[in-house]
Amino acid sequence: MFRSPYPDVEVPNLSVFDYLFAQLSDDDLERTALIDGPSGARWSYRDLRDQAVAVAGALAARGLRPGDVVGLLCPNTPAFAVVFHGALRAGLTVTTINSLYTPDEIAAQLADSSARLLITVSPLAQGASAAAEKVGLEPGDVVVLDGPGEAADGHPSLRDWLTAGQPAPDVRFDPATHLAVLPYSSGTTGLAKGVMLTHRNLVANVAQSAPTLEMVHDDVVLAxxxxxxxxxxxxxLNLALSQRAALVTMPRFDLEQFLALVEQHRCTYLFIAPPIAVALAKHPLVEGHDLASVHTIFSGAAPLDAALGHAVEARIGCRMKQGYGMTELSPVSHAIPPSVDLPLDSVGYTLPNTECKLLDPATGEEIAVPDDGESAPGELLVRGPQVMAGYLNNPLATSDTLEPDGFLHTGDIATVTSEGVVRIVERLKELIKYHGYQVAPAELEALLLSSPDVADVAVIGVRDEDGEEVPKAYVVVQPGHELDEQGVRDYVAARVAPHKKVRKVEFVEAIPKSSSGKILRKDLRAREAGRL
Structure with missing residues (x-):
């Protein structure tokens, strides 16, 4: 096993709300916590805390009790932070929902998590209401934050909650076992599952990340x-608030607005995914903006190419770093600290309070950390206070991912140097990472098989012209039917969120399978590799 080169940090036995807001000083209360990017409106830490407390009171007044689940379908706005932390203050569990989801996808998450309430915004209200109806929620169980308005007719709003004057409930629970959030992840394989993250998981990961990511209270962070x-x-959201930094929120990515907000608010620390790095390295719009305030750009959610990262550094004049994690790890387990010069094709050091080991994927034997140089590759396993409690209502998937001794299988192949620097080599898991979002091949295959024109199908990730991983479908057409590439694309696009769309299609006579009927994706990957 190997550990972080950093000493362990204290993980206080507190709820997320108490950890972030109970110790605010008088000076902290007046600091800017949130800036709404499009409007420029500001919330101080006092505003955020007091409004979250008011939301907690309103939720309790509705009869919601600790352990109840509420769905939050909302883009990045200050209201998200208010409602999210208000729900946690009330002892509720928040299942956060992708803003791009279709009504069917929203309904599936609401049903699986047993959510009693769905909170959204007016642009998403129609889909949210349709999803809520599918799972038996009433119109009054759909809260439209930015009401009143046509889309919010018949629905409570954030204004209603903030003006209700209901006292926050007196709730008591064990942070180590009480679920704070239920994000959904496909894990190492398969369909999306509810990841049970406790208050201690989230508090621990913020505490662990703080010394490694080196954010400070003077930072202005573009969200x-x-x-x-x-x-x-x-x-x-949580790390920036814990450090009393200021967050500038963006509801969706638009490069022109992204650059303008960095310039306008003198943002200092940017957290991105690799597709944004491509734009920062290559797009001509960058030249028209003053980005000199930026000292660090940190990439995550998918692997960052080292050459691309260095191109961003040279063009922006900042430090480029990256890290590694997964939803099941709350999510961070590794990071390159801004002040440390490590290879950019690595994910840096293991976080404090975290142990790792590498297992030979063929034998299951533990791979030794070398005295010098780099280890042999092996599957990365992680143990620490950020490791999830398990998958909701899915003990089999939990046991497949979590070992009895607390180590979590990441499904990723990694190496480690004698100095403890970790490099992710490739993925064991079959998930496709499209622009940082997870796409499960099994979900797309099941969807395409529902088409009367499709006899069989397999989906893998392939690289497009820009080097991004995209879903490609190998399709066997039903005898006597006609189907073209656009027909396959359209069938999927009408039924899934945009990031799950099939981007490439190839028609084949048969899908390669093992004797047990399992799709031989390695054969399809080899087929793709043969074209390079």
């Missing part, structure tokens, strides 16, 4: 990565 994703939730 473009979605808060509904665990990366945005922990590294942006």
């Amino acid at each position: 473009v990565l979605p808060f509904f994703h665990i990366y945005g939730m922990t590294v942006l």
